[in-house]
Amino acid sequence: MILSWIRELVDGLQATYGGVKETVGYARDYVKGEGLGSVVTTNYPEVEPTLPKGYRGHLFNEITKCTGCKSCARSCPIDCFQIETELSEGTKLHISRFDIDLSKCIYCGLCENACPHDCLHMTTDYQVDPKNSVNSLGKRYLFRRRPDQIAEKLTTQDMTTLHRITAQGAKDEADRAFFDRIEDVNKGKSLIGLYGEGFWTPEEKAHVTAVRDEKKRQKEAALKAEAEAKAMAAQAPGAEGNPS
Amino acid sequence: MNFGPVQQSIAASLASWGVPHSGSELAALLILLLIPFGVAFSIAGVAQYFERKVSAVVSRRFGPSTAGGEGILRLVVNLAFFFLPAATRARLEKTVANLPGVKQILFVVSYLGLGQIVADGVKMFTKEDILPRDADRVLFRGATYILLLASFVALVAMPISQNFYLSDFSVAALYVSAVTGVGVVGLLMAGWGSNNKYSLLGGVRAVAQIVSYEIPIALTIAAVAMWSGTLSLHGMIAAQYHPGFLSFLGWNLFQSPFFLILSVVYYTAGLAECNRTPFDFSESEQELIGGVGTEYSGLRWGLIFIAEYTDMILVGGIFASLFLGGYQSPLGEQWIVALPPAWEALVHGAIFCVKFLASIGVMMWLRWTLPRFRIDQVMRLAWVRLIPLSLICLFLLAASMLWFGHDGQVAQVIHGRFVSSLVVRPEGWQTASVWGVTILVVAVLVVLAKKFGDPKPMPEDVRKALVGGEG
């Protein structure tokens, strides 16, 4: 019994000594900056993390390659996509609206996987400031073309430049002006960005509300018509299976 | 009541400015009492920073590294020019930030995270003072004052140097041990008055722990008092005086092997008194959120926190006084004693600070190294291990003193000054023989215990898989 008493005391001291030895080792490594003890944290935001190439960050769609097939929208488990297409002259669909709600997105990458034309990518962007959602082009990103641009044909030279700008970013003022001319940001377009009231411009809000109300009205009208048709059919003398 | 030459000199200068005599002594006393407040508050603030840094170093992080910088600049500008309108202050801040050299200073401050100290202080002062619903107002508020009182009143007895000290009473060691026990009342008040079951549990546990660990502390103080022949802390330090270059040989730690064991006992008990890991069961975050301090916020929490750090200063200071020779330096003490008073006070005070800061540092280190005990294990450690151990050491120390014929008589210490020719100690061969015998006996016991103590060690292959070949 005395021996176990002594042993417990000795064990306690040994535990303390062993622990302190380990942690002193960590401290020594910290000071020297090597081995198991070297610091692994980075001082964000002074030091930005280096993200690997395949990082699943914000989505980016090269709208010039996009055909409007909506495979991405179908594959999304959360339904963050709002895509509207119209027929235009020529064989390609005109994409009048392509919005991804990044606040709903879970960044799973199923849409990127589903895209058959390799135009939807996940970038290494991860920061969003609600007031100021700019992307690497320095502009609020847009995926929608104005309806009156359906008629404008872009030359091959224009297409190449546009392709380069969307892939690599605008290099200088000329690029930015070119992009503005093609896409004209200032008139309030849809944005890849956050959801919320302050985010929509008044015209967009009116448009979205009008579209939504229209759809609702049509659906209600359809339901009403169906109900009326059913009621009429039930009242009609030739109703089947219904002994009057 | 005599508070020493410093109080006399402050009283004299006050009297020379026209303050009446009795008032001057009181005023000097009050001025002197501000010193422990200042010391405790500043050490607590800095200690908080070092606590974070130590934890960061041990866990491979930076720790506080960006607190400060522009925030400090904004705080300073806003406080200094509070009378200006907000827009002017903002512009002023921008102008100051663009002055040459300011950015570098701010970078250094923020890189080391020194702004954390300021941030912690500001946080303490500006958080809302919440009184929980149905909490007992008197108990809740009074608890912080009593906790603070218990720690600060004991701080008065700290022996800082020969010429500059706050007090030198003849029962200082007993006084400190008794007064810190008053903190128990504060803990109970906080635990009950918070109207929170977690606080109640935490308070009850803390009380049991503190009351139990006062006994090994008292026994240790009794042992040192027996050896030194006095209960006064200044006297115990004087009894450890050793002329000659290697003045650390006079320290109690080296005088007797039982003091070595008792120092470990005292340090452990002191850790438990301060509610530090591994004994921080009463404030463990994982179970009790915050122990007695759960419901406190703002400055009230700050006061509890400062009381805890003051307790640590106390434990460190008494540890140094009992076993490490107090404010004496390890080498060449006799020349320091011969210095003029102001220099002597400075040097001795600095040495004392180093010693208790080192012990606080070790306490912090242990916090990040060891897990915590459960409350019944804490009680076991106190009653089954530490108290019998300290009793055995006390008994064996007394036996060795009887054998030496050493009565422990130290000549009267007058105002902390040493009277070197009157310090009586056992002969060198007596000390060496006691050391030798004790080391032999302890080694034999440890070896026997290791061999026969644990009936069921971990299987060897499992142990190897876990900790590698060296084990």
Place this chain on the structure above:
Amino acid sequence: MSHEILEQNDDLITINMGPHHPSTHGVLRLVIQTDGEMVKTCKPEIGYLHRSIEKIGENLEWYQFVPYTDRVDYVCSMNANLAYALGVEALLNTKPETAVEIPLRADCIRVLFAELNRISSHLVGVGAASMDMGAYTPFLHGITQREFINDIFEKTCGARLTYNYICIGGVMRDLHEGAEAEIRAFLDQLEPAMHSFNSLITTNTIFRGRYAGVAPVSREMAIAYGLVGPNLRASGVDWDLRRDRPYGLYPKLKFAVPVGGAYGGSKGVLGDCYDRYIVRLLEIVESIKICRQVLDMIPPPAEKADDPIGGYRVDVTKKLRTPPKGGLYTRVENPRGETGYYLVSDGTKMPYRLKIRTGSFTSLSLFETLVPGLMVADVVALIGSLDIVLPEVDR
């Protein structure tokens, strides 16, 4: 509120270790009645993290559900993905026209990543358990190693927590450039790191004193309450789905299965908290061995001519639109035990019923019988040692 759950008893203190608590590993509510420090009754209350994942699954297509399986147990989401993927593939294999054959490279990558995720999940479990005991440092060292694993995963699949990587038919992307060398380097530095971790905390007397002999679960009790995984093995039952009901690449791999054995010294009892803790640490060692074997087995990527995708996936989209009808239960060895998916298909592209069986749910059922008699501090030790993760419990 607490008094509604338990009977009013004026001699005992009713403590609500509520959903907001630093040590309940999630949003778990435990209402305990204590006589001072000893607990007399305990009633757990769950449901705070219920997200109706199973119901959502009935409205999504088969392949769209994979990201949701990540969130069932986000600490080890690769294993959760794997369970679902294997389940659906087994369903598809019941008819020859929809049968799927997973290429060897995909199988290897699956097992490799599942085992790496087992290591990182056990690091979290063991680290959090030691942090509950007041040792703040080992947790962070475990997390550091986990960050290295997360870096490897990030380079391959782009995410650090909810990977959505193991999909039906294989894996989503191929291994990144230099993945194998990186994983090998990581495993080489993990072994000394685990030795250091263990010398800091596992062999520490104070820690052993907190865990040894606390809340032992006997063999019979473990089997009766349906415990699985490391909790079951720590009680002495030698049962591991990877070896006894093998799937994927496991029949070809050699590894030992650690079983509890009262490792806690003189106070240790079979099936106590210390055994559960040690079993997880030993499983990390075994997983390192498995990873090394798999790294030696991975075939190179397929040539473009043979396989347009690259040998890491087969395209199952068409087959998933008309899977065979029927119900099937598949189970895999999650770090937390047995994760089973009961899938019922009615032949359409959406499942009819998806039921997920998780190990933490059954572990939680132990509480009412096991906790009375412990001290309040031991309740925290018990939760930590059982490695309960609430999203798995609530789904």
